[in-house]
Amino acid sequence: MDSQIRSIHQQLVDKKITCTELVQSKLSNLKENSHNTVNALLDDIALKLAAKVDAKIASGETIGLLEGIPFGIKDVYMLQGTCTTASSDLLKHYKSPYTATAIQKLLDAGAIPLVKENCDSFGHGSSSENTIFGPVKNAINPELVGGGSSGGSAVNVAKDYTVxxxxxxxxxxIRQPAGYNHVYGLKPTYGRISRYGLMAYASSTDCVGPIAKSIEDILIVLNTMSGLDPKDQTTFTSETIQEDAILDTKSIKTVGYFKNFIDSEALDPKIKADFLACIEKIKAKGISVKVLDFFESDTLVSTYYTLAMAETASNLSRLDGTNYGNRIEAENLKETYAVTRSENFSEETKRRIVGGNQVLSQGFSDEIYLKGLNLRDQISQNFEKDFSEVDIILSPVTPSTPPKIGDSLKAPLAMYLSDAYTVGFSLGQLPTLTVPQGTATGLQITAAKNNDELVLKFANFLKDTI
Known part of the structure; x- marks a missing residue:
């Protein structure tokens, strides 16, 4: 495996580069980049930490694997003393009073934060255009969107601005922008990594995850961030995944795929042809392939957005300018709340809040919200049945290639439907990895809950197969 982390670590240990030189080089590239990936550079923090690493090496002390490795942070995570804006007008001057658990674990391991990264405001979008910092431009073709909502994070990795x-x-x-920019992106099992310090969008499906250029780097970062956190009651104790374990792919016997995903008229013909070609290559390696039935993509998208909008309406109700954010005074308190939220939230965020309040309102909650909860249970049961028959589910990441910048803003429904192949696995709270092989936007590997190791194993298998 081609680990940038291990390569840079060895260069630091061998004194072929200094950590300060490495960090300065990355910061310089980030300053000059024209892809709108940067919300804020963390120059002072990064250079101070780099100097400490250099001093440690100079004195002959041993450094950890992640010590001195530069990384980026999507601008929805708390990092004490830095602005955490969520790419929104409402929080554009908000300073984090504490650090998110996942980020703190990386800092404790010695990793160096370089940048707060551009994203869709509060995570609301699939293109990273719903942001006050300008649309994120695709790493491969800057006329296209970078994907969302973690577009800045994926582009920074693809362009080598961050490791x-x-x-x-x-x-x-994570998975969709990773596919759009040809890098690896992992959504781990829900609860494997603490969400404490991540601005909540939809609490029942929010996941912290890494984006990197190799499977090994995904593994290293995943292991570092994983674990029980008393500040997040959805977390659980997880075993460290060993590198040797994910190299042994013999345990994978059966792969499944959803027929209705592949037969959908919305699926780009080239992506379909490439996906089916991958299936044939997998069969040629002696792995059994099983065709599975699943919910129609329209049902998945409707269920996801019903629940996600309801949860975001609840989670963002606290943002009224009283305790957090950019307050706009009006004639009375009620008007102050209304103007503050109307002027500071993006159009997409307002659309989701209004939709969420609608499905939670009296007369609609039984008909819409409770039905959504019931469908989510059915989806989870469907996955349990599927994973009793197959080890892995393989799917396209997106039904189509990245749209041009501006197109998604004109067609919100089309933007929602671009999530058709990712939202189902989120509702099931399953570990899912985008790999940059197979189709124009990669392939998506999914396993049963807590089987993150199996996902990484199959990624290694695909790397050698496709």
């Missing part, structure tokens, strides 16, 4: 980045995935917000 890895920490995104957030609610319905595909």
């Amino acid at each position: 890895f980045s920490i995104g957030g995935d609610t319905g595909g917000s």
